[in-house]
Amino acid sequence: MNIGLEKYRHYYETLIESELFSHVTHNSLNHLLEISTAQNWPKKTCILDTSHTLYTFHILITGKIKVYHFDPSNDRLLTLFLLQDNDVFDIFSLMGCGTHKVYYEALEDTEVLCIPVSQMKEWMKDNPLVHKSFLSYTVQKMNILERYIINVALEDIPTRLARLLYNNMDKSSSHYQSICGLSHSELGALIGTTRAVVNRHIQNFKEEGILEVSRKQITVTNVELLEEKISGKKV
Amino acid sequence: MNIGLEKYRHYYETLIESELFSHVTHNSLNHLLEISTAQNWPKKTCILDTSHTLYTFHILITGKIKVYHFDPSNDRLLTLFLLQDNDVFDIFSLMGCGTHKVYYEALEDTEVLCIPVSQMKEWMKDNPLVHKSFLSYTVQKMNILERYIINVALEDIPTRLARLLYNNMDKSSSHYQSICGLSHSELGALIGTTRAVVNRHIQNFKEEGILEVSRKQITVTNVELLEEKISGKKV
DNA sequence: CACGTTTTGCTACTTAGGTAGCATTTTAAA
DNA sequence: TTTAAAATGCTACCTAAGTAGCAAAACGTG
Numbered sequence: 169m170n171i172g173l174e175k176y177r178h179y180y181e182t183l184i185e186s187e188l189f190s191h192v193t194h195n196s197l198n199h200l201l202e203i204s205t206a207q208n209w210p211k212k213t214c215i216l217d218t219s220h221t222l223y224t225f226h227i228l229i230t231g232k233i234k235v236y237h238f239d240p241s242n243d244r245l246l247t248l249f250l251l252q253d254n255d256v257f258d259i260f261s262l263m264g265c266g267t268h269k270v271y272y273e274a275l276e277d278t279e280v281l282c283i284p285v286s287q288m289k290e291w292m293k294d295n296p297l298v299h300k301s302f303l304s305y306t307v308q309k310m311n312i313l314e315r316y317i318i319n320v321a322l323e324d325i326p327t328r329l330a331r332l333l334y335n336n337m338d339k340s341s342s343h344y345q346s347i348c349g350l351s352h353s354e355l356g357a358l359i360g361t362t363r364a365v366v367n368r369h370i371q372n373f374k375e376e377g378i379l380e381v382s383r384k385q386i387t388v389t390n391v392e393l394l395e396e397k398i399s400g401k402k403v
Numbered sequence: 404m405n406i407g408l409e410k411y412r413h414y415y416e417t418l419i420e421s422e423l424f425s426h427v428t429h430n431s432l433n434h435l436l437e438i439s440t441a442q443n444w445p446k447k448t449c450i451l452d453t454s455h456t457l458y459t460f461h462i463l464i465t466g467k468i469k470v471y472h473f474d475p476s477n478d479r480l481l482t483l484f485l486l487q488d489n490d491v492f493d494i495f496s497l498m499g500c501g502t503h504k505v506y507y508e509a510l511e512d513t514e515v516l517c518i519p520v521s522q523m524k525e526w527m528k529d530n531p532l533v534h535k536s537f538l539s540y541t542v543q544k545m546n547i548l549e550r551y552i553i554n555v556a557l558e559d560i561p562t563r564l565a566r567l568l569y570n571n572m573d574k575s576s577s578h579y580q581s582i583c584g585l586s587h588s589e590l591g592a593l594i595g596t597t598r599a600v601v602n603r604h605i606q607n608f609k610e611e612g613i614l615e616v617s618r619k620q621i622t623v624t625n626v627e628l629l630e631e632k633i634s635g636k637k638v
Numbered sequence: 639c640a641c642g643t644t645t646t647g648c649t650a651c652t653t654a655g656g657t658a659g660c661a662t663t664t665t666a667a668a
Numbered sequence: 669t670t671t672a673a674a675a676t677g678c679t680a681c682c683t684a685a686g687t688a689g690c691a692a693a694a695c696g697t698g
Contacts, residue, residue, distance in 0.1 A: 237553050237557075239553075239557040239558075242557070242656090244557055246552070246553060246556050246557055248549060248552070248553075259542055259545075260542060260545075260546060263538065263539050263542040263543075265539070265542045265543055265546050266543075266546060268546055268549055268550070270549075296531060296532065296534075296535065297531065297534075299531075299532075299534035299535040299537075299538050300531065300534040302534075302538050303498065303534050303537050303538040303541060304498050304500070306538060306541050306542060306545060307494055307495060307498040307500045307541060308498075308500055308501075309545065310494075310495075310541060310544065310545045310548060311495060311500050311501060311503055313545060313548045313549065313552060314483060314503055314505075314548060315503070316552055317481070317483070317548060317551055317552040317555060317595075318472050318474075318481060318483075320552060320555050320556045320595075321481050321555045321595035322472075322474040322477070322479055322481055322595070323474075324654070324655090325654080325655070351674080351675060351676085352675075352676070353674095353675085360552075360555075360556030360557070361655075361656085362655085362656065362657080363675085363676090364655090364656075364657075364658090364678095365654090365655060365656070367675095367676065367677065367678085368655085368677095368678090370676095370677095371677075371678085381676090383663085383664060383665085383675070383676080384675080477686090559684070559685090560684080560685070561684095586644080586645060586646085587645075587646070588645085596685075596686085597685085597686065597687085598645090598646090599648095599685090599686075599687075599688090600684090600685060600686070602645095602646065602647065602648085603647095603648090603685090605646095605647095606647075606648085616646090618645070618646080618693085618694060618695085619645080
């Protein structure tokens with residue numbers, strides 16, 4: 169890596185606080201940074217070339233990236249994950265696991281470290297303990313996927329939408345909060361439906377007094393009602 | 404473990420051929436067997452007590468187990484995984500990852516090794532290299548889940564059903580083959596729908612000359628037509 | 639064999655959700 | 669400032685899929 173000292177320190181500090189690399193020795197972490205290349209992906213950068221992530225491993229430093237699948241037969245997107253600080257991708261290519269066709273898009277300006285998969289594998293061979301933290305990390309992601317599929321397969325869209333909003337509410341601050349600033353299309357992709365349907369149910373929620381809407385901003389005004397939506401049992 | 408020598412050897416041979424334990428030293432593998440208890444779960448054995456798998460790690464030696472979620476609100480089951488030889492469960496409890504409420508049922512007579520989670524963790528600490536194979540294993544499972552959710556979220560039921568049948572066909576032998584011997588309810592749980600809907604589409608497939616049906620046995624008679632169902636584009 | 643249970647096949651009904659289309663508003667860019 | 673693009677709100681329509689219910693067939697267990 170060939171950058172200013174400040175940047176370097178910034179990356180170092182970020183990694184050392186990540187659950188994935190926290191136990192790695194100083195030297196090893198430096199080595200990891202040496203084989204890394206820093207990149208800035210402006211908002212809306214798309215990685216549609218699947219072979220790119222097949223040969224390059226990424227560590228997300230700051231920003232937000234969505235991982236999605238595209239189904240050409242009905243022109244629909246399905247967002248599998250939203251990645252944030254200290255997420256990495258793609259573990260599948262790192263483990264040489266059969267292809268999975270997913271695309272990436274930066275939802276915000278994003279900083280990533282890029283490492284050739286072959287070198288990352290070498291580095292991991294020299295730091296075998298990371299397998300444990302990678303395992304723990306992967307299991308957490310898998311847990312998310314598991315809940316996701318249970319949702320999509322067994323619950324209707326109002327419930328899924330309510331749960332999405334609820335999970336992305338900022339419960340700490342004033343009770344009502346907003347979800348990231350995503351369009352209805354993006355929300356649809358997150359729960360496995362289309363923007364028209366999302367909009368329909370948002371209007372319903374609005375009428376029921378659950379939330380208020382402004383452009384790309386949803387504010388929950390009645391958390392109790394929202395919770396009722398999730399636990400089912402209509403009225 | 405306190406069993407006959409033959410059984411012991413049987414377990415040993417099975418484990419050593421598993422991708423999870425193939426690289427483990429002779430001594431370590433013996434130690435693993437020592438802290439294991441062998442159990443036979445007859446067909447239809449159900450593990451509905453979630454705390455059991457929370458504290459006990461299992462290695463499946465022979466047989467077949469389905470991992471499923473139950474949704475009380477509409478009385479529906481969703482099968483997340485079918486586990487077979489050399490599968491293990493549950494990695495979630497092993498990694499101390501937040502609860503996931505799943506149940507288990509033996510679809511055939513099944514032999515499992517049971518190991519207290521705490522002891523399994525200890526053993527893994529003594530054999531840190533297994534984290535790598537566990538990681539690889541988990542990533543493979545995650546890949547399955549990922550495909551699963553893409554299917555459920557983006558494809559209609561005829562397509563999902565066709566794909567299920569196709570994937571479980573024995574392509575090596577005579578082209579037409581059968582899926583395990585599951586009822587329509589079980590098939591429904593595998594693709595996220597109900598038995599009535601599965602039956603409906605099976606009747607359709609039958610009329611289209613794709614397959615023949617006898618009790619708990621589906622025989623694909625026209626693989627090309629089945630493949631067309633999967634790649635979409637009706638007519 | 640006779641029994642109850644499970645599985646299957648089928649009807650008819652209802653509805654959530656997917657689709658198409660359009661007009662309005664907001665935002666970003668030229 | 670003007671223009672194009674993106675996002676939203678809403679109508680109307682249609683189909684797939686969930687539901688309920690029942691009867692016949694197959695199974696297995698005493």
